[in-house]
Amino acid sequence: MRFDFYEPNTIGECIEMLTHFGLKTSLLAGGTDLLVKLRLRHIRPQAVISLGGIDELKKLERKSDGSLEIGAMKTLQEVESSNLLANEFDLVRQGAGCVSSIQVRNVATLGGNSCNASSSADTVPALIALGAEVQIVGPQGERHLVLEDFFAGPGETVLQKGEILTEFKLPAPSSHxxxxxxxxxxxxxxxxxxxxxxxxxxxxxxxxxxxxxxxxxxxxxxxxxxxxxxxxxxxxxxxxxxxxxxxxxxxxxxxxxxxxxxxxxxxxxxxxxxxxxxxxxxxxxxxxxxxxx
Ligand SMILES: Cc1cc2nc3c(=O)[nH]c(=O)nc-3n(C[C@H](O)[C@H](O)[C@H](O)COP(=O)(O)OP(=O)(O)OC[C@H]3O[C@@H](n4cnc5c(N)ncnc54)[C@H](O)[C@@H]3O)c2cc1C
The missing domain is CATH 3.30.390.50 (CO dehydrogenase flavoprotein, C-terminal domain)
Known part of the structure; x- marks a missing residue:
């Protein structure tokens, strides 16, 4: 199968490309779900846009109010092994650690696990239980949703044309x-x-x-x-x-x-x-x- 391949360096560039190429485009994160669909010819995009060159999507930051922000392109292995996620946010580490083998976790991303919209995705129940919000960026700007409202059905999310999931925000946990x-x-x-x-x-x-x-x-x-x-x-x-x-x-x-x-x-x-x-x-x-x- 032939398709054009693009690798933007910023979220803005990515949104422009997505808007320009329209529905015949696939976004590539770690590729562990996407490449299977490509190989089986379940999808036949004209263009594939990789998120791998966008550093803004790779953050992991504890904020002064105790909340935590995790970029969509953090790999599941990075999530599982991060000390920032120990203790109060350990539930996400448990979910990430349950995904397949180390080889898969080394490339699969937290964002991809939600965007693939499988009901069996292992990080999603953990994130919802922690009250995670997602940040979505698209041609109209930025919007936020609680993660439980992100899914529209099996394999479907509420992402609109030209939008990408950029990060997860986890509120500061209470003691006890x-x-x-x-x-x-x-x-x-x-x-x-x-x-x-x-x-x-x-x-x-x-x-x-x-x-x-x-x-x-x-x-x-x-x-x-x-x-x-x-x-x-x-x-x-x-x-x-x-x-x-x-x-x-x-x-x-x-x-x-x-x-x-x-x-x-x-x-x-x-x-x-x-x-x-x-x-x-x-x-x-x-x-x-x-x-x-
Ligand atoms: C052998 C094997 C075993 C697996 N076992 C498990 C398991 O035990 N548990 C489990 O939960 N999953 C499992 N998976 C599924 C998969 O590894 C996860 O869903 C993974 O987290 C997907 O992330 P990715 O970065 O590889 O996504 P990709 O494959 O790159 O993308 C998945 C989908 O999301 C879209 N997408 C990705 N990132 C974004 C974004 N930021 N914004 C908008 N759209 C985006 C892509 O366009 C694509 O449609 C397995 C997969 C394989 C191949």
Missing amino acids: SGGTYKKYAIRGEVDISIVGVATRLTLDRNHKLQEVRIVLGGVAPTPIRVRRAEDMLVGQDPKEELFEEAAQLAAEESRPISDQRATAQYRREMVKVWTRYTLQETFQKIREAIKAR
Whole structure:
């Protein structure tokens, strides 16, 4: 297959090229999803624009207010091994570390994992659980969205013509909070998730559950928050029976399909198991952190 290849050095140049070439263009980040689609002839672009030469997309910065900004072109390996992401933002490291092999993580990017819009993407539940916002830049300027609103369906995002995802913004975490991501796949990390669950808990000063996020991957057309389960836990004392109840609600809220990897029933059962496990694990981590202070 023949196509023209471009490598802009700035976001502005990239937007100009995208606007100029229109719909017959593909953006290339690490290429781990895109090259598969090209080889299988699922897409036939006339031009491919690489984001690899744009340094603005490679930042990783802790801001003075405690929030964190991660450029879309940070590789999953850089994310997983970054000390800036240790402790409060560890959930993203857990998600990134679950993606395939080191060879894939060395080139695959955080932005590509969201823009590919697979419901099973391993970094997305973790980012949503942390309250991530995305920055989108296009011909009309800049806009911001919470990541959970970025997905329009399987393989589809809300990106408009000429727009790119430039960075993720993670709000400053509260103290007494923690998170856990668990993926279930037949061949472990090298395989695509059958179910992925990220949970994040924040306790108030009386150690009641102040904020709860439970995000599921692989069990609906896009990654989803299970609000009934979250709401049921808020304001309560963290207890095993409650986590069990929340896990049941999460399974009821999931909308899995059957495919070659697992039946819908099996997926729903795994949502229950992983939700209960990740809630307990997260609570345990917070309790240990409080004790260690
Ligand atoms: C062997 C193998 C195993 C895998 N295992 C896993 C796994 O376990 N878990 C998992 O989650 N994923 C897995 N993947 C999928 C893939 O590695 C990830 O989705 C990866 O993060 C994609 O990033 P990339 O930089 O390679 O994206 P690319 O392939 O370069 O791009 C993906 C899509 O996003 C678009 N895009 C990329 N960046 C931007 C941007 N900044 N703005 C707008 N559009 C953009 C591209 O145009 C393309 O459509 C696997 C892939 C392979 C080949």
